[in-house]
Amino acid sequence: MSSPLPPPEKAVQSPAALARPVEPPPTLEAEPGLTIYSHSPLLYWWPVWVMGYAMAILTYWQGHRHVIGQDRELYHPSSNLGVIYLLTLFLVILITNVSLRGLASGLVIMLGVVATLLLAVFDMWDVVLGWFGDLKIHLNFGAYFWFSTLLFIAWAVSVFVVVRMAHWHVTPGQITHVSAFGAGSKTCDAKGMVLEKQRGDLFRNWLLGLGSGDLLILTTGASAERIEVSNVLFIGWKVEAMQRMIAQQPDASPAS
Numbered sequence: 001m002s003s004p005l006p007p008p009e010k011a012v013q014s015p016a017a018l019a020r021p022v023e024p025p026p027t028l029e030a031e032p033g034l035t036i037y038s039h040s041p042l043l044y045w046w047p048v049w050v051m052g053y054a055m056a057i058l059t060y061w062q063g064h065r066h067v068i069g070q071d072r073e074l075y076h077p078s079s080n081l082g083v084i085y086l087l088t089l090f091l092v093i094l095i096t097n098v099s100l101r102g103l104a105s106g107l108v109i110m111l112g113v114v115a116t117l118l119l120a121v122f123d124m125w126d127v128v129l130g131w132f133g134d135l136k137i138h139l140n141f142g143a144y145f146w147f148s149t150l151l152f153i154a155w156a157v158s159v160f161v162v163v164r165m166a167h168w169h170v171t172p173g174q175i176t177h178v179s180a181f182g183a184g185s186k187t188c189d190a191k192g193m194v195l196e197k198q199r200g201d202l203f204r205n206w207l208l209g210l211g212s213g214d215l216l217i218l219t220t221g222a223s224a225e226r227i228e229v230s231n232v233l234f235i236g237w238k239v240e241a242m243q244r245m246i247a248q249q250p251d252a253s254p255a256s
Contacts, residue, residue, distance in 0.1 A: 043159055045151060047208065048151055053152075079129055100201060100202070165180030168229060195242055215229040
């Protein structure tokens with residue numbers, strides 16, 4: 001008869017292994033704070049000063065000097081520059097003051113822009129404007145330069161300085177309105193808060209605003225409020241980040 005097999009040896013753990021603490025499961029890190037700025041409609045005016053500087057450069061390179069009074073002013077010989085610049089100014093005024101949500105209105109604007117550029121490419125604007133009694137459009141170098149410079153300064157101050165005087169700061173579980181120079185702040189509990197992004201204007205929000213939109217915040221409770229934050233840049237991913245943060249509890253300790 002064969003002898004029975006010996007029982008398997010049990011693994012013996014060392015005292016150091018038995019004393020090793022059990023690591024807790026990893027916890028999710030809290031979302032960092034997020035600052036929401038409300039911009040003025042001047043945010044959308046950047047194409048005007050960009051186009052103005054472009055026209056100033058072309059006038060400086062290709063322009064001719066004409067005697068106006070006792071001074072010699074620098075003008076571009078073609079009306080193309082003036083027409084394109086005034087069309088840009090007109091479209092920015094129209095888009096920032098009129099909501100263009102319909103497809104038909106967008107197509108009309110696009111056709112107008114294409115027709116303007118085609119007439120400029122074939123150098124036909126002088127001929128077209130000549131049909132109306134030589135009502136040609138010419139701006140000198142100084143007009144392009146100084147108007148664009150003043151507009152750029154106002155735009156930069158509005159976009160980078162003024163917006164910081166009052167803004168919204170979002171942290172896990174709450175949202176706080178911060179005023180300039182510590183004048184005061186107001187905190188709202190994010191429990192039950194509803195966020196809604198409004199970005200239906202193709203030209204204003206996507207073409208000029210580079211993905212901007214208006215943010216609507218609805219709070220709940222005894223002091224329910226309706227908060228409108230207008231002209232928020234990159235509103236898409238900011239709303240997603242806000243939704244993650246308001247779903248968290250502030251200073252929540254990890255579960256034991």
